[in-house]
Amino acid sequence: MNALQHLWLDAPEPPLLADGEVHVWRACLHQDAATLLELWSSLSADERERAARFRFRRDTEHFVAARGALRNILGRYMNIAPRLLRFSYDRYGKPVLNGEMYGHPLHFNVSHSNGLALYAVTRARAVGIDLEFVREDFDSLEIAERFFSPREVAALRGIPPGERAVAFFDCWTRKEAYVKARGEGLSYPLHLFSVSLTPTDPAALLHTDDAPQEAVRWSLLKLSPGEGYRAALAVKEKSPCLRYWRWP
Numbered sequence: 030m031n032a033l034q035h036l037w038l039d040a041p042e043p044p045l046l047a048d049g050e051v052h053v054w055r056a057c058l059h060q061d062a063a064t065l066l067e068l069w070s071s072l073s074a075d076e077r078e079r080a081a082r083f084r085f086r087r088d089t090e091h092f093v094a095a096r097g098a099l100r101n102i103l104g105r106y107m108n109i110a111p112r113l114l115r116f117s118y119d120r121y122g123k124p125v126l127n128g129e130m131y132g133h134p135l136h137f138n139v140s141h142s143n144g145l146a147l148y149a150v151t152r153a154r155a156v157g158i159d160l161e162f163v164r165e166d167f168d169s170l171e172i173a174e175r176f177f178s179p180r181e182v183a184a185l186r187g188i189p190p191g192e193r194a195v196a197f198f199d200c201w202t203r204k205e206a207y208v209k210a211r212g213e214g215l216s217y218p219l220h221l222f223s224v225s226l227t228p229t230d231p232a233a234l235l236h237t238d239d240a241p242q243e244a245v246r247w248s249l250l251k252l253s254p255g256e257g258y259r260a261a262l263a264v265k266e267k268s269p270c271l272r273y274w275r276w277p
Contacts, residue, residue, distance in 0.1 A: 035253060040274035043105050046135075046152060051269045053158070053262060054102055054148040055254055056276040058094040058141060064277075065090055068097025071111040095146045098276050099139055102148055106135060121214040138209055140260070147252065147260055148276075155265040157210030159202040162258055169197035177204075178223040180235070185226060192228065198259040200226035203249050206263035207234060210247075224249060232261055 037055045046052055060068070072080070076096050083089040100111035103126070107114075115127040126135060134153040139146065143162035150156075170193070173182050181200055188196045203224040208217045222237040232251040237243040248267055252260035262271070 035271070035273045037273050037275040040105070040276075043108060044274065046106055046150065047270070048152055049266075049270050050272060051149055051151040051156060051262065051264055052272050052274060053252065054098075054150070054274045054276050056094070056098045056146045056148070058091040058098075058144045058146055060090070060094045065093055065097075068093050068101070071097050071100050073112075073115075091141065091144065095139065095141045098146060099137075099148060102150065102276060103135065103137065106150065119212060121212065121216065123209070123212060123214070140205075140209075142258065145254060145258060147254055149262055149264075151264065151269075154269075155210045155212070155263075157206040157208070157263040158252075158260070159205035159209065160252075160254060160258060160260040161198045161202050161205075163194055163198050165194050169193050173197060173200070176219045178220045180223040181226060188227065195259065196226045196228065199228075199232070199251070199261070200224060202259050202261040203232055203234075203251075203263070206261040207247065207249065210263040210265065234263075 044052060072093065080089050080092045083092060100114050103114055104111040116124040117127045118124055135150065136152065136154060136156050137148060137150045138156050138158045139148050140158050140160040142160045145160060147158050147160045149158040170185060173185050177200065185193060185196060204219050207222065208214060211217060221239055223235040225231065225233045225235060232249040234244045234247045234249050246265055248264050248269055250262045250271065252262055254260045
């Protein structure tokens, strides 16, 4: 289904996640006081400590909403109260369900930007998701020359200036989704692989310098989260079946 056509629907209870599916959830982080209080009650002590460290109230509320929604979503799949979920963290700080407690091969990834969050949930396969709010107030070419591959920089230079910011964020979200799915964060250099970015080309992993065969093992998909945002999903499977849900 084309990214411009997919609809964000209410998920069934419980959501049924087949082995070949990836579920993408969209959540607004602007929640009322009652909802935030309920979500706060589901957080762990360390999550509450993290929330309290934010300087601005809006950032605290968005963190509570984002992490509380994650717990609520995962709890639906596992038929467990959100507050009972336990996470562990890899060396890059990526949260995973504590494997000692749960036998479910559930994989997930999270991204949020400017009051919106996206969640990807699947079974037994690597997945990454990234969401960015498009900003026009920076030099996209300067940043691209620092982080993107030469192939991507050349492609970006060929795009009219008025369309360049959107193309930059398409590229950025695709690269971020891929490195998040690999589980290495920004420790994996962004210039070592190339993704598509021109408006006429579908999202794709074009080449990886360190392992050329990797490109055929991955799917990169453009998502349509809302006006002013760009987003991408990376999953280690060709032609995955996607379903789109909205939270709550």
